[in-house]
Amino acid sequence: MPLALDQAGVAFGGFRALSDVTLAVEPGQVIGLIGPNGAGKTTCVNTLTGFQRPTSGRVTLGGRDVSRLSAHAFRRAGVARTFQAGRLFTGLDVLDNLACTGVGLGQRRAAAEHEAEDLLRWMGIADLQSRPAAGLPYTDERRVAIARALMGRPAFLLLDEPAAGMSEKEAADLAALIRRIAVERGTGCLLIEHNVGLVLSVCSHVVVLDGGRVIEQGNRAAILGSRAVREAYLGANVEEA
Numbered sequence: 001m002p003l004a005l006d007q008a009g010v011a012f013g014g015f016r017a018l019s020d021v022t023l024a025v026e027p028g029q030v031i032g033l034i035g036p037n038g039a040g041k042t043t044c045v046n047t048l049t050g051f052q053r054p055t056s057g058r059v060t061l062g063g064r065d066v067s068r069l070s071a072h073a074f075r076r077a078g079v080a081r082t083f084q085a086g087r088l089f090t091g092l093d094v095l096d097n098l099a100c101t102g103v104g105l106g107q108r109r110a111a112a113e114h115e116a117e118d119l120l121r122w123m124g125i126a127d128l129q130s131r132p133a134a135g136l137p138y139t140d141e142r143r144v145a146i147a148r149a150l151m152g153r154p155a156f157l158l159l160d161e162p163a164a165g166m167s168e169k170e171a172a173d174l175a176a177l178i179r180r181i182a183v184e185r186g187t188g189c190l191l192i193e194h195n196v197g198l199v200l201s202v203c204s205h206v207v208v209l210d211g212g213r214v215i216e217q218g219n220r221a222a223i224l225g226s227r228a229v230r231e232a233y234l235g236a237n238v239e240e241a
């Protein structure tokens, strides 16, 4: 049951942020979404999670047209996301950040707390449980935001630049975590990242956007061998560059 964009377009007034974008994430798969600044990556994720309605084309979940659902309905249907900034509930501790999300998804408080404890343990951050969310170190905040997104066992997780600002070691740990999320939980992941090396190391399939259009998609070899991708990143004719 893939989560997909089917010839999706998004226009802001006269400006087309996305044009005719078709892509799909399968359960258990990690796909990457890369492209230069302003390529439309965040708009893609917003559209796949109900934060932005497509102005043409469709969003489908398991073949069903979900284009008109609210962001909350997407989440309940099993499509979770993280944001560029953690957006944790800063007045709560880490456990409550997760538990409140579970309650918002319809769980009873005790069940939500139980799942939250299990998840923090699974991620190896149980020691953060009672820490206030405000003031967490940056990488911990990122990991808690991912844990919170995993509440309710979503079928899909969309990650918007989760490695921004991380060291190489922290980014490698994050890559390992994303692989575990896909392999051990069967969650289909879509990863937006400026760190192309990280994307190529963790993703079986990569989609490249430029100017709101898909200019390439395929495996690591296809992306590395693509003239269109090199041109998009170098911003010039590569033979002259």
Ligand SMILES: Nc1ncnc2c1ncn2[C@@H]1O[C@H](COP(=O)(O)OP(=O)(O)OP(=O)(O)O)[C@@H](O)[C@H]1O
Pocket (backbone or CB within 6 Å): 012, 015, 017, 035, 036, 037, 038, 039, 040, 041, 042, 043, 044
């Ligand atoms: N709400 C909006 N209203 C008008 N224009 C928007 C809106 N949201 C995004 N845009 C424009 O759409 C284009 C794509 O933006 P988007 O944030 O999706 O790109 P991106 O690939 O995620 O960029 P970055 O890598 O810089 O985060 C940009 O030119 C942006 O200015």
